[in-house]
Amino acid sequence: xxxxxxxxxxxxxxxxxxxxxxxRRCGVPQLEIIVVNDxxxxxxxxxxxxxxxxxxxxxxxxxxxxxxxxxxxxxxxRVTGDVMVIQxxxxxxxxxxxxxxxxxxxxxxxxxxxxxxxxxxxxLVDSFVHYMGNKALTLxxxxxxxxxxxxxxxxYKMIRADIFKSLTLECNRFGIEPELTAKLARRRCRIYEVxxxxxxxxxxxxxxxxxxDGVAAIWYILKYNLFGR
Numbered sequence: 001x002x003x004x005x006x007x008x009x010x011x012x013x014x015x016x017x018x019x020x021x022x023x024r025r026c027g028v029p030q031l032e033i034i035v036v037n038d039x040x041x042x043x044x045x046x047x048x049x050x051x052x053x054x055x056x057x058x059x060x061x062x063x064x065x066x067x068x069x070x071x072x073x074x075x076x077x078r079v080t081g082d083v084m085v086i087q088x089x090x091x092x093x094x095x096x097x098x099x100x101x102x103x104x105x106x107x108x109x110x111x112x113x114x115x116x117x118x119x120x121x122x123x124l125v126d127s128f129v130h131y132m133g134n135k136a137l138t139l140x141x142x143x144x145x146x147x148x149x150x151x152x153x154x155x156y157k158m159i160r161a162d163i164f165k166s167l168t169l170e171c172n173r174f175g176i177e178p179e180l181t182a183k184l185a186r187r188r189c190r191i192y193e194v195x196x197x198x199x200x201x202x203x204x205x206x207x208x209x210x211x212x213d214g215v216a217a218i219w220y221i222l223k224y225n226l227f228g229r
Contacts, residue, residue, distance in 0.1 A: 002031070003081050003083050003102060004031075004083070004161060005084070006071075006072055007089050008038060008088070009036065009037045010044070010089075011044060017051070019095075022095045024056070025095075028099055031056050033058070035089075036074045037059065037060070038068070039061070039065040044089075048061075058078060068174055070173075079161050083102060083159070085159075086157055088155045093115070097194070101196075105192075111184070114194075115193075116154060116195055118151050134151065154177075159184070173216070174213045185225070
């Protein structure tokens with residue numbers, strides 16, 4: 001079973017090459033890596049252009065910054081694997097989790113698998129505000145989607161590629177997380193959760209999601225669960 005890993009990138013020159021290497025060493029034999037550089041203003045493009053061409057790697061550059069969701073949409077039509085997953089370009093999430101996440105899909109038990117940061121595995125302690133914000137958004141999403149997730153906002157959403165490619169995605173920024181969740185729920189997809197390790201990054205270390213994205217997420221939860229039918 002071939003896994004496509006989508007990596008949106010914006011100003012991650014210090015980590016992007018390490019992340020690609022970690023993905024290649026994740027333990028899944030058949031890989032496709034699609035990197036979408038969202039008009040980075042640091043050295044990310046230079047780092048990506050320095051990579052030798054390889055059969056497992058596709059690099060796309062946005063000439064205008066559009067957001068994480070837009071980068072995922074750019075990659076959507078390029079996916080050729082059987083299953084896809086989203087990987088942030090920092091080092092908060094570890095690709096060593098991919099084989100465990102892939103298992104329920106490969107065994108026909110699930111259509112999607114979410115990696116939960118808050119279901120019992122080891123984590124680098126996050127800020128109280130960020131943790132409670134995630135829990136509140138997950139609760140709100142669960143109420144309207146009728147799912148019982150512990151971490152709706154997780155980056156690690158692994159989905160059967162045929163389902164993912166058939167979704168009409170709209171969000172440009174971090175609203176892609178509640179949008180994907182709501183649209184999978186509306187299709188009554190079977191969703192597994194597995195615990196994952198997580199190393200939270202501070203804002204002074206380059207973390208990009210902020211309180212405005214949290215407020216926007218409330219609107220997207222309502223929009224895609226109540227009005228997107």
